[in-house]
Amino acid sequence: MLKPLFMYVLKLYNFVQAKLILDLFLTIGLGLLEGASIMMLLPLLTLAGITSNQTTGVGHLVEEYLNISGIALPLVLMVYIGINAGQAWLQSYESILNSSIRESFATYLYTNIYQTITYARWSFFLETKRADIIHVITTEMPKVITGAYQFLQMIITAMIAVIHVGIAFILAPYLTLLVLFCGLILSGCLQFTIRRTRKMSTTLSDCASLLFSEISEHFNGIKEIKSYGVEAQQVKNFENHWRKIGGVLVELAKLRSQSSFIYRVGAAVFISVFYFFAIEIFHSDPRELIIVFVIFTRLWPRFSSFQAGFQSLTMMLPAFQKVTDLNNRCKAETEQGDLHQRTEKFNLRTGIRVANVSFRYGASNQRYAVRKVNFFIPAGTTTAIVGVSGAGKSTLADLVLGLIEPEQGEIWIDDKRLAADSNRYLWRHSIGYVPQDAFLFNASIRDNLTWAYPAATEQDLWQALQLAAIDDFVKGLPNGLDSLVGDRGIRLSGGERQRIVLARALLRKPALLILDEATSSLDTENERRIQEAIDGLRGKLTILIVAHRISTIKNADQILVMEKGRIVERGRYQTFIEDEESRFYRLAAMS
Numbered sequence: 001m002l003k004p005l006f007m008y009v010l011k012l013y014n015f016v017q018a019k020l021i022l023d024l025f026l027t028i029g030l031g032l033l034e035g036a037s038i039m040m041l042l043p044l045l046t047l048a049g050i051t052s053n054q055t056t057g058v059g060h061l062v063e064e065y066l067n068i069s070g071i072a073l074p075l076v077l078m079v080y081i082g083i084n085a086g087q088a089w090l091q092s093y094e095s096i097l098n099s100s101i102r103e104s105f106a107t108y109l110y111t112n113i114y115q116t117i118t119y120a121r122w123s124f125f126l127e128t129k130r131a132d133i134i135h136v137i138t139t140e141m142p143k144v145i146t147g148a149y150q151f152l153q154m155i156i157t158a159m160i161a162v163i164h165v166g167i168a169f170i171l172a173p174y175l176t177l178l179v180l181f182c183g184l185i186l187s188g189c190l191q192f193t194i195r196r197t198r199k200m201s202t203t204l205s206d207c208a209s210l211l212f213s214e215i216s217e218h219f220n221g222i223k224e225i226k227s228y229g230v231e232a233q234q235v236k237n238f239e240n241h242w243r244k245i246g247g248v249l250v251e252l253a254k255l256r257s258q259s260s261f262i263y264r265v266g267a268a269v270f271i272s273v274f275y276f277f278a279i280e281i282f283h284s285d286p287r288e289l290i291i292v293f294v295i296f297t298r299l300w301p302r303f304s305s306f307q308a309g310f311q312s313l314t315m316m317l318p319a320f321q322k323v324t325d326l327n328n329r330c331k332a333e334t335e336q337g338d339l340h341q342r343t344e345k346f347n348l349r350t351g352i353r354v355a356n357v358s359f360r361y362g363a364s365n366q367r368y369a370v371r372k373v374n375f376f377i378p379a380g381t382t383t384a385i386v387g388v389s390g391a392g393k394s395t396l397a398d399l400v401l402g403l404i405e406p407e408q409g410e411i412w413i414d415d416k417r418l419a420a421d422s423n424r425y426l427w428r429h430s431i432g433y434v435p436q437d438a439f440l441f442n443a444s445i446r447d448n449l450t451w452a453y454p455a456a457t458e459q460d461l462w463q464a465l466q467l468a469a470i471d472d473f474v475k476g477l478p479n480g481l482d483s484l485v486g487d488r489g490i491r492l493s494g495g496e497r498q499r500i501v502l503a504r505a506l507l508r509k510p511a512l513l514i515l516d517e518a519t520s521s522l523d524t525e526n527e528r529r530i531q532e533a534i535d536g537l538r539g540k541l542t543i544l545i546v547a548h549r550i551s552t553i554k555n556a557d558q559i560l561v562m563e564k565g566r567i568v569e570r571g572r573y574q575t576f577i578e579d580e581e582s583r584f585y586r587l588a589a590m591s
């Protein structure tokens with residue numbers, strides 16, 4: 001269970017090696033200075049007249065040295081001030097260094113996980129809930145960063161403790177062993193709270209993940225929730241989730257207060273034992289007794305914070321596990337090859353050949369979404385795929401897009417086979433894609449367009465808008481290209497949004513334009529407009545249309561009819577519509 005934690009600490013070490021070593025040296029320096037500052041109590045107490053009649057021990061040595069050298073109080077006080085000033089300076093320097101290590105480590109880890117997730121294959125996103133990914137990034141990652149850092153702080157605390165215990169041991173070895181023994185007993189007593197904390201934390205993490213999913217789905221489906229009038233049910237679900245989380249949090253608070261109770265009572269018992277042994281059994285030098293007492297009263301909060309830190313770390317372990325699992329899954333799904341060094345594009349000359357391609361969602365799935373499909377899309381032509389819902393149209397489009405890999409068969413772009421990840425990546429780079437519910441950023445129209453092609457000139461932008469038949473609309477807006485589209489393009493109508501997205505796709509001068517049910521959610525008027533825009537592109541571009549409505553594909557050069565993952569008919573609109581026996585005819589009659 002501690003393995004993921006070590007991994008992150010190791011990452012932290014690899015990331016900030018030099019700074020971390022400097023930090024550790026500073027910590028040792030701080031520990032030594034703090035020890036020296038405590039040791040200064042010995043000459044100070046001696047000069048104040050507290051002495052002992054013992055003739056051995058460090059106290060006696062200091063007494064003799066002060067007598068022989070004749071060192072006066074002002075000099076000892078100056079040394080005391082010097083040590084404390086040095087300690088304060090080191091402390092402030094160390095805290096700045098710590099904060100810089102922590103922040104750069106956080107940036108590194110966040111960017112790293114974001115990158116790993118983003119570069120994972122599409123299949124990963126098909127199998128993973130978005131809410132779970134967002135939950136890991138926004139809720140679990142901060143815990144991981146705090147945890148790795150806290151672990152480091154615990155090591156630092158342990159190092160300082162070792163220095164202090166070392167000093168105490170030199171002064172009073174038996175008393176020190178006694179205190180350490182008592183500390184061990186106390187830790188043993190607290191083991192059960194640690195185990196229980198770990199269990200509760202896993203439950204808490206799972207509950208939080210579910211709650212996050214619930215919130216995300218709630219706001220994604222808010223329109224449906226309101227139209228069905230199920231607000232009360234949703235609020236009740238939310239309340240139930242919170243009640244569960246609240247219960248776990250109260251349990252954790254109980255555990256924390258239990259440990260703190262055990263600590264406080266234990267401290268009182270151990271101080272009494274310490275005094276009893278020091279005075280009655282060891283007959284200790286009062287100065288050494290005072291110093292050992294000072295050391296342990298300073299160490300006690302450290303022990304206690306070490307214990308609390310350990311408990312918090314235990315609480316964070318489920319977060320480490322979740323982040324590590326996600327990271328490992330993404331890594332296993334990362335597209336291989338020199339993907340991001342290459343920028344060249346595919347330039348379709350002959351066409352796209354889909355040869356005997358089959359695909360299913362998951363190796364254990366009995367049902368193939370696409371089965372033994374063969375077809376050719378000549379460059380510069382329009383191909384349409386039609387079929388009833390679930391026939392496999394979008395899956396086939398995703399295969400041609402290079403988002404998913406065929407389980408069997410091959411896809412060829414001219415004479416290049418889409419086999420390697422890097423090929424598929426470059427191919428996607430060369431495609432314009434317009435899905436049914438296209439995505440627009442909450443930014444200006446210009447930003448939304450240039451996102452796909454940052455090097456676009458003003459002329460390129462207007463040309464693309466014109467091709468998508470939306471240039472007049474944009475010209476009419478008060479801020480033209482710089483008008484804001486609102487969250488997900490909410491300030492635009494469905495048709496305007498789709499045409500902006502079409503313009504964005506065209507801006508890249510794509511080798512292939514894929515329209516995946518791009519007009520199915522539009523009204524007739526908007527559909528007509530976008531249809532005109534698409535018709536205007538015929539012959540200029542290679543187009544693949546996945547269509548629900550037959551009216552949108554009348555002018556296609558080739559129509560493929562799909563049924564249960566297979567292509568069952570192919571031809572042109574005119575031929576099909578005259579053949580009442582054709583499946584296409586029946587489809588057209590249904591739509």
Ligand SMILES: Nc1ncnc2c1ncn2[C@@H]1O[C@H](COP(=O)(O)OP(=O)(O)OP(=O)(O)O)[C@@H](O)[C@H]1O
Nearest residue numbers: 126361369387388389390391392393394395396548
């Ligand atoms: N992510 C997925 N996981 C598992 N099965 C899936 C997934 N996506 C699609 N399928 C299944 O694959 C088959 C083909 O789906 P696909 O979306 O390609 O059909 P479609 O013809 O595009 O349907 P529609 O017109 O309704 O969008 C369907 O049986 C569907 O249930």
